Amino acid sequence: MAIKAITKSGLLVLAAAGAFLASAGARAEQVGDFVLPSSKAAKVENCVEPTEYMRRNHFEVIRHQRDTTVYGGIRSTKHSLAGCVDCHVGYDESGQPLSVSDEGQFCSACHDYAAVTMNCFDCHATVPEGESWNHETAALHGHLGIDLAARAAGPDAPAHREGSQQ
Amino acid sequence: MKPDKEKIDNGRRSFIGAAAGVSAAVVAPGVVLHTVDATAAPRTEPVTDLHRWGMLIDTSKCADGCSACVSACDRENGLNLQSKPLGDDPLKWDNQRAVWIRKVKLQDNTTGRITNLPLMCQHCENPPCVDVCPTGASFKRADGLVLVDRHTCIGCRYCMMACPYKARSFIHEKVDQKLTRAPRGKGCVESCTLCVHRLDEGDISTACADACNAEGHQAIVFGDLNDPDGPLRQALRQVPSRQIRQDLGLNTGVRYSGI
Numbered sequence: 001m002a003i004k005a006i007t008k009s010g011l012l013v014l015a016a017a018g019a020f021l022a023s024a025g026a027r028a029e030q031v032g033d034f035v036l037p038s039s040k041a042a043k044v045e046n047c048v049e050p051t052e053y054m055r056r057n058h059f060e061v062i063r064h065q066r067d068t069t070v071y072g073g074i075r076s077t078k079h080s081l082a083g084c085v086d087c088h089v090g091y092d093e094s095g096q097p098l099s100v101s102d103e104g105q106f107c108s109a110c111h112d113y114a115a116v117t118m119n120c121f122d123c124h125a126t127v128p129e130g131e132s133w134n135h136e137t138a139a140l141h142g143h144l145g146i147d148l149a150a151r152a153a154g155p156d157a158p159a160h161r162e163g164s165q166q
Numbered sequence: 167m168k169p170d171k172e173k174i175d176n177g178r179r180s181f182i183g184a185a186a187g188v189s190a191a192v193v194a195p196g197v198v199l200h201t202v203d204a205t206a207a208p209r210t211e212p213v214t215d216l217h218r219w220g221m222l223i224d225t226s227k228c229a230d231g232c233s234a235c236v237s238a239c240d241r242e243n244g245l246n247l248q249s250k251p252l253g254d255d256p257l258k259w260d261n262q263r264a265v266w267i268r269k270v271k272l273q274d275n276t277t278g279r280i281t282n283l284p285l286m287c288q289h290c291e292n293p294p295c296v297d298v299c300p301t302g303a304s305f306k307r308a309d310g311l312v313l314v315d316r317h318t319c320i321g322c323r324y325c326m327m328a329c330p331y332k333a334r335s336f337i338h339e340k341v342d343q344k345l346t347r348a349p350r351g352k353g354c355v356e357s358c359t360l361c362v363h364r365l366d367e368g369d370i371s372t373a374c375a376d377a378c379n380a381e382g383h384q385a386i387v388f389g390d391l392n393d394p395d396g397p398l399r400q401a402l403r404q405v406p407s408r409q410i411r412q413d414l415g416l417n418t419g420v421r422y423s424g425i
Contacts, residue, residue: 066317068212070313070315070317071212071305071307071315072211072212072213073209073212073213073307073309073362073365073366074208074209074210074211074212074366075208075209075363075366075367076208076209076210076367077210082346085346122340122341122351122352123316123341123344123349123350123351123354124344124346124349125344125345125346125349128346129345129346130244130345130346130347130348131346131347
């Protein structure tokens with residue numbers, strides 16, 4: 001009888017563990033598909049690189065870009081962190097951007113799940129605000145002859161983003 | 167960084183060679199370079215030492231009591247978004263909040279003459295802050311801007327001690343609000359970047375110079391020290407100017423006239 005009881009409880013434990021793994025798998029799948037429906041990214045076919053590549057290597061891409069930007073002054077390339085935030089930031093019902101690093105938002109959803117701390121947003125802005133270029137500065141510096149139409153299209157049009165990917 | 171530097175040096179040599187070679191049209195290379203830059207889209211090539219950005223500040227035009235440059239800098243670089251930590255002494259906060267540009271008033275005690283001037287990072291050719299930085303975070307970019315790479319800054323503040331102009335600030339507390347163009351975080355040192363985000367977009371201007379012009383004072387001329395026909399070099403040709411603490415031999419990018 002005692003042996004039977006042990007087997008029974010063992011089976012129960014196994015079943016419970018199985019159920020837990022299955023639910024974890026389901027959660028992982030959810031997390032894997034995580035792009036906020038309200039973000040610009042939801043309307044675009046692909047990220048700046050194939051999705052699989054970005055999942056595994058986005059940090060390498062960003063780290064490489066940071067040196068290019070800080071030392072070389074190149075800010076416009078497709079791997080810029082400002083670009084990530086601009087495209088992946090979610091919006092609430094009133095159209096206000098929600099911080100990408102807030103709980104449940106694009107960055108932290110996966111990072112919390114994987115228990116990987118990130119500190120990008122200790123310094124970097126978590127919502128697109130005060131980009132290097134906007135309509136106000138464009139108007140102020142019209143005399144410099146910078147192509148305003150191309151820039152004005154920049155932040156809002158996904159088509160332009162793809163165009164700037166070289 | 168070393169191979170880059172060698173490459174840049176070669177570029178400079180060939181540029182100088184070309185300029186010297188074309189004796190009749192010496193003016194042309196400078197002019198062409200300037201216009202190319204003024205109409206440039208966001209840059210796709212790393213910066214080179216063909217340009218060296220700098221300023222001329224005419225202290226005789228700098229008005230007493232005007233702080234347009236300071237508030238413009240604050241808005242441009244998100245410094246106005248800083249908030250006093252709860253319970254902090256207001257005086258302490260005044261001393262510790264990040265400031266990139268300050269108005270300084272000088273009085274000659276013998277003559278009683280008062281001079282006003284804005285003081286910010288002087289973007290030295292031989293910057294002491296770069297010499298003392300233990301991690302290489304404080305660096306001089308190829309186009310002469312002295313910047314902090316906050317990814318490698320450990321917040322030791324040696325650079326703040328080394329700077330003769332008291333130009334650098336340390337961020338003591340967590341920063342809640344920041345702008346995309348001006349990242350800012352606890353534990354790093356920062357200072358004037360000559361509005362590097364504008365330069366990188368091909369926009370040859372700074373917030374302080376724009377604000378000063380808007381006020382009608384026109385005390386700040388921003389431009390390329392290497393462009394012999396640019397507005398900055400023209401202005402420098404016309405008025406006598408000097409560097410603050412010229413004796414230190416730092417060859418600053420920011421020059422002052424009337425002091």
